[in-house]
Amino acid sequence: MKRIGVLTSGGDAPGMNAAVRAVVRKAIYEGLEVVGIFHGYQGLIDGKMEVLDLGSVGDIIQRGGTKLFSARCPEFRTEEGQQKAIEQLKAHGIDGLVVIGGDGSYxxxxxxTxxxxxxxxxxxTIDNDIPGTDYTLGFDTALNTVIESIDKIRDTATSHERTFIVEVMGRDAGDLALWAGLAGGAETIIIPEVEINMDEIVERLKSGSERGKKHSIIIVAEGVMSGAEFASKLKDLADIETRVSVLGHIQRGGSPTGRDRVLASLFGAKAVEVLIAGNGGRAIGIQNHQVVDYDMNEAFDNHEEFDMSMYQLSKELSI
Structure with missing residues (x-):
């Protein structure tokens, strides 16, 4: 192993730049050369890459997004596209590759491999939905971004005595909605892992109103339905007026938190060590506070365990 490549793929997440920095500097420390591949797998197919030195990754640890850019690449899903990628890797003398991204990137x-x-x-990925690791890069930063938004929305909800619906990201996983809802004191959390019960939700809202509660915050993960759809359901079912805030892509951006910067540094260094050892098809993660590598197939074969106790606690604390 003399030269390795690094790319970022899929949706951007805070901490990707810090991970790229760690990969480059750890590899150089170990005597390897590093090639940065731009625009994910599409850039790999097109040969958009350059050698990265220590200065190439200076002053990026605090930046959100990804210096290597990211792109979707339908062509890479084909055998022909994959063969083009392998030819590019061979042509540039790259012996191993670090891929930073989510399920599709894996x-x-x-x-x-x-x-x-x-x-x-x-x-x-900010969704925290990769099996085999307790946390993914970007989750903590996105969580804090959502919490900050909820706090500000609550000020207006209190001032106008209204129910606000906050739509957050989370197509198939509700971690972001659940953690943000619990930390932000939301009265109701709607996530993909739990079947929605509109009657129960309406009853909770009415019960709160009857005891003098003037406002409520409802968190909806986009994978269940949009905030506008949920608002319409409440209106039709119980004539409850709401206001909707869609947080959208602000959840992906921003300077990574200290936690995400440290995770990125640990993950990047571990990835280089695994490649130096001659291993491929491995995923990096953190389990019980220990950085580990494991068979990447486990990320496909297993399902991320959902913490139902945390969901139940959120209901108990929002009575």
Whole structure:
């Protein structure tokens, strides 16, 4: 292993830049050369890459987004596209690859590994939905962004004595909505893992109103339905007027928290160590406060365990 590549793929997440920095500097410390691949797998196919030195990753640890950019790449899903990528890797003398991204990015890296080219995955997604790791890069930063927004929305909800619906990201996983809802004191949390019960929600809102409660915050994960759809349901079912705030892509941006910067540094260094050891098809994660690497297939074969006790606690504390 003399030269490794690094790319970021899929949706951006705070901490990706810090992970790129860690990969580059750890590899150089170990005597390796690093090639940065731009625009994810599409850039790999197109040969958009350059050698990165220590200065190339200076002053990026605090920046959100990704210096290497990101893009979707339908072509890479085909055998022809994968073969083009492998040819580019060989042409540029790259012996191993670090892929920073989510589930789709991992699947792409496994295709390369199965073709004899070792890849290691670093979990970069605000959804916190990669099995095998307790936390993913970007989750903590996005969580704090959502909490800050909820706090500000609550000020207006209190002033106008209204129910506000806050739509957050989370297509298939409700971690962001659940953690933000519990930390932000939301009265109701709607997530993909728990079947929605409109009658119960209406009863909770009415019960709060009857005891003098003047406002409520409802968190809705986008994977269940949009905030506007939920507002319409409440209006039709119980004639409850609401206001909707869609947080959107602000959840992905911003300077990473200290926690995400540390995770990124640990993950990036571990990924380099795994490649140096000659291993591919591995995923990096943190389990019980320990940085580990594990078979990437576990991220596909297993399902992320949902903490139902935390969801129940959120209901108990919002009575």
């Amino acid at each position: 699947r792409g890296s496994m295709k390369l 199965e073709s004899g080219f070792p890849c290691v995955g670093i979990p970069g």
